[in-house]
Amino acid sequence: MSDVITDQVSDSDNGNPRERMEPDEITKMKDRIYDDIIGMVTDMLAISPTDIHPETTMIDDLGLDSLQMYEMVIDLEGAYDIRIPDESLEKVTMVKDVVDLVYQLTTLN
Amino acid sequence: MNNDELNFAESLLHIFNNVLLTEEKALSKGYFSDLSIAELHTINAIGPYGSRTMSETASLLGITTGTLTVAIDRLVKKKYVERKRDEKDRRIVRIFLSKQGKLAYRIHSKFHSLLVKRIMEPLNSEEQALLSQMVGNIDQFVSEQYEKYSDEERYKQIIGKPQRGKLGGKENV
Numbered sequence: 001m002s003d004v005i006t007d008q009v010s011d012s013d014n015g016n017p018r019e020r021m022e023p024d025e026i027t028k029m030k031d032r033i034y035d036d037i038i039g040m041v042t043d044m045l046a047i048s049p050t051d052i053h054p055e056t057t058m059i060d061d062l063g064l065d066s067l068q069m070y071e072m073v074i075d076l077e078g079a080y081d082i083r084i085p086d087e088s089l090e091k092v093t094m095v096k097d098v099v100d101l102v103y104q105l106t107t108l109n
Numbered sequence: 110m111n112n113d114e115l116n117f118a119e120s121l122l123h124i125f126n127n128v129l130l131t132e133e134k135a136l137s138k139g140y141f142s143d144l145s146i147a148e149l150h151t152i153n154a155i156g157p158y159g160s161r162t163m164s165e166t167a168s169l170l171g172i173t174t175g176t177l178t179v180a181i182d183r184l185v186k187k188k189y190v191e192r193k194r195d196e197k198d199r200r201i202v203r204i205f206l207s208k209q210g211k212l213a214y215r216i217h218s219k220f221h222s223l224l225v226k227r228i229m230e231p232l233n234s235e236e237q238a239l240l241s242q243m244v245g246n247i248d249q250f251v252s253e254q255y256e257k258y259s260d261e262e263r264y265k266q267i268i269g270k271p272q273r274g275k276l277g278g279k280e281n282v
Contacts, residue, residue, distance in 0.1 A: 070216065
């Protein structure tokens with residue numbers, strides 16, 4: 001998981017609280033978010049965590065409907081004390097997109 | 110009224126009725142079929158984040174706290190809303206949405222955003238701004254009328270007779 005997601009921390013992070021984080025702190029945080037998402041999805045769909053990878057798509061591969069997607073969003077909002085607007089969900093396709101979105105919103109707080 | 114005005118009046122009434130009817134149909138066929146439109150609007154007024162007092166929520170909905178209490182009792186029973194005492198002032202009851210309530214809120218919001226998207230998509234940015242401004246004007250006018258009649262109700266309760274215009278005749282709409 002880590003190698004897939006940490007490489008997305010770019011120069012655009014300048015000026016953001018994220019730039020104060022060490023790379024392995026970022027990796028740890030993204031891994032934690034990823035694990036939480038895996039936990040939520042496996043609970044919801046009763047599937048094995050090994051069936052999910054960062055590139056797994058939420059709708060086509062996992063078959064999440066809008067209700068299940070919102071259920072996960074509400075759980076993530078509660079767990080990370082963030083607000084996930086509908087507009088940002090439109091850009092989410094894969095599990096790693098959700099990780100990045102939650103990471104961005106958490107570090108913006 | 111000329112023909113254009115008649116068409117406009119008819120369209121306004123259709124929009125009002127059809128939005129409500131569509132919401133109601135979508136509700137009855139969906140996951141939240143145990144909710145009425147009024148209950149969904151109460152859920153919307155509470156909002157998905159944080160909590161509200163009963164009086165705040167009643168004022169947002171334009172109803173009395175007594176009426177709201179009945180609605181909240183029902184929503185608590187259906188597990189969409191939860192109640193708790195304010196930590197600083199135990200006399201105040203705060204209401205907030207349960208996970209189920211938040212889900213209903215988000216699905217309902219999605220209905221609204223899809224509706225707006227469909228209306229706005231064929232328009233360019235100038236047309237969108239113009240439409241938004243015109244609808245805003247209609248909203249303001251209707252809200253003013255609502256306020257006026259709400260004042261009238263309050264006035265009737267205090268004085269016991271209808272409020273008159275400055276000239277003592279029928280009030281102007």
